[in-house]
Amino acid sequence: MHLPEIDRYAYLSSVFHRCDPRVKIVSIGALIFCIALSSDIRMVSLGFLVASFFIFLSRLPLSFIFIHLRWVLVFVLFFFLIMPLTHHPVEGLKLALLIGLRAISCVLLIFPMIGTDRFDLTLKALQSLRVPNKLVQLFMFSYRYIFVFFDETRRMFIAVRAKGHNQRLNIQSLRIVAHLIGMLLIRAYERTSKIYYAMISRGYTGRIETLEEFRIRPMDVVIGFLIVACAIFITIGG
Amino acid sequence: MHISDGVLSAPVVIGGYVATTALAGASLYKLKPEHIPRVAIITSAFFVASLIHIPLRPTSVHLILNGLVGMLLGPVAFISILVGIIFQALLFQHGGITTIGTNALMMGLPAILSWWFFSLIRQMNVSVAGFVGGASGILFGVFILAILLVTTGSEFIGVVRIAILAHLPVMVIEGLICGSVSTFLMKVRPEIIGCKIC
Numbered sequence: 001m002h003l004p005e006i007d008r009y010a011y012l013s014s015v016f017h018r019c020d021p022r023v024k025i026v027s028i029g030a031l032i033f034c035i036a037l038s039s040d041i042r043m044v045s046l047g048f049l050v051a052s053f054f055i056f057l058s059r060l061p062l063s064f065i066f067i068h069l070r071w072v073l074v075f076v077l078f079f080f081l082i083m084p085l086t087h088h089p090v091e092g093l094k095l096a097l098l099i100g101l102r103a104i105s106c107v108l109l110i111f112p113m114i115g116t117d118r119f120d121l122t123l124k125a126l127q128s129l130r131v132p133n134k135l136v137q138l139f140m141f142s143y144r145y146i147f148v149f150f151d152e153t154r155r156m157f158i159a160v161r162a163k164g165h166n167q168r169l170n171i172q173s174l175r176i177v178a179h180l181i182g183m184l185l186i187r188a189y190e191r192t193s194k195i196y197y198a199m200i201s202r203g204y205t206g207r208i209e210t211l212e213e214f215r216i217r218p219m220d221v222v223i224g225f226l227i228v229a230c231a232i233f234i235t236i237g238g
Numbered sequence: 239m240h241i242s243d244g245v246l247s248a249p250v251v252i253g254g255y256v257a258t259t260a261l262a263g264a265s266l267y268k269l270k271p272e273h274i275p276r277v278a279i280i281t282s283a284f285f286v287a288s289l290i291h292i293p294l295r296p297t298s299v300h301l302i303l304n305g306l307v308g309m310l311l312g313p314v315a316f317i318s319i320l321v322g323i324i325f326q327a328l329l330f331q332h333g334g335i336t337t338i339g340t341n342a343l344m345m346g347l348p349a350i351l352s353w354w355f356f357s358l359i360r361q362m363n364v365s366v367a368g369f370v371g372g373a374s375g376i377l378f379g380v381f382i383l384a385i386l387l388v389t390t391g392s393e394f395i396g397v398v399r400i401a402i403l404a405h406l407p408v409m410v411i412e413g414l415i416c417g418s419v420s421t422f423l424m425k426v427r428p429e430i431i432g433c434k435i436c
Contacts, residue, residue, distance in 0.1 A: 146282040
């Protein structure tokens with residue numbers, strides 16, 4: 001298990017770090033959709049190059065990116081193994097290549113999109129993009145408590161391991177894991193009953209308020225325009 | 239069980255988003271403001287629980303627990319699963335931005351079915367109800383995955399077969415875990431399982 005720290009390098013400085021989060025979410029989001037739905041291999045390759053260039057511009061450490069690419073690489077490898085065997089060999093490889101390039105480009109683009117801002121600012125940007133307030137609140141609370149439960153789960157596992165538990169695939173071991181999950185849920189449930197009223201009594205209204213106000217500068221407009229132009233080119237170029 | 243970006247065709251992606259928006263909109267509308275922290279915190283508990291890996295030679299599988307979310311939250315489970323799917327796409331790059339809609343349908347609809355099965359059988363035997371609820375969460379998830387892939391193109395039939403085979407042991411493990419969790423919760427805190435949250 002490792003912690004989901006997408007915003008670990010939000011303090012760096014780059015073109016994307018300085019850009020307004022709303023501009024990034026809308027423009028890069030559009031680009032992701034255009035690459036994922038394009039069926040022309042040349043345009044998808046172009047998308048992959050653009051995504052790699054954005055990673056370079058965002059100055060995020062490559063080791064950080066590679067750790068997060070694990071899942072998608074396993075997924076792409078699976079397609080490379082299965083498609084040529086079950087479908088036509090050459091056509092299968094071509095299709096796997098197309099799917100692989102699309103999947104990796106889309107994942108790479110997530111980093112300049114939200115990896116260059118603190119996560120609370122991303123949520124605030126979603127709020128000002130008119131995402132339903134209840135959904136934003138759900139994101140906010142869940143995100144905060146993921147870290148709490150992460151520590152709690154780790155402590156519980158250390159405790160059972162200290163008592164001699166060894167994770168295997170048998171009924172006994174599964175039952176122990178099930179009881180740990182049950183305990184985690186009970187603790188979660190007990191926390192919830194008071195949080196809302198505690199928040200209300202501190203003046204919580206459900207809106208995210210931060211000291212930083214968003215401001216779209218002329219440079220942001222240019223960046224957003226370039227990214228959207230790229231997305232349009234990928235869609236109609238193929 | 240997630241579909242990454244770049245596999246599904248445009249109609250499937252758009253259809254997934256439309257259906258998910260409708261379902262999520264309905265559950266959000268029904269969700270009372272004072273229940274938001276409860277749903278959110280149970281979501282994060284499940285998010286963390288789904289990071290637990292069970293060794294299954296030669297590799298290991300991680301728990302999905304969508305059936306259990308359904309059993310705990312009832313129909314509101316859909317919104318909880320949607321939040322989980324979005325976090326997995328954004329924080330772990332597991333899944334994808336364009337497939338948020340389809341992935342939420344794939345995990346969320348079975349969760350509602352699990353809740354329904356569980357509340358139907360729980361009077362007879364809680365462990366069995368938990369097993370059925372947990373296993374049906376995966377079973378229907380794979381079923382929806384198969385429909386989505388085959389709708390995108392017939393060339394994915396081989397992939398679908400392998401996905402179904404790979405999920406059979408996961409289904410059994412998940413059923414056993416959920417059966418055991420529901421027996422445990424029934425003994426310790428019976429009021430939190432199988433009731434509609436709002």
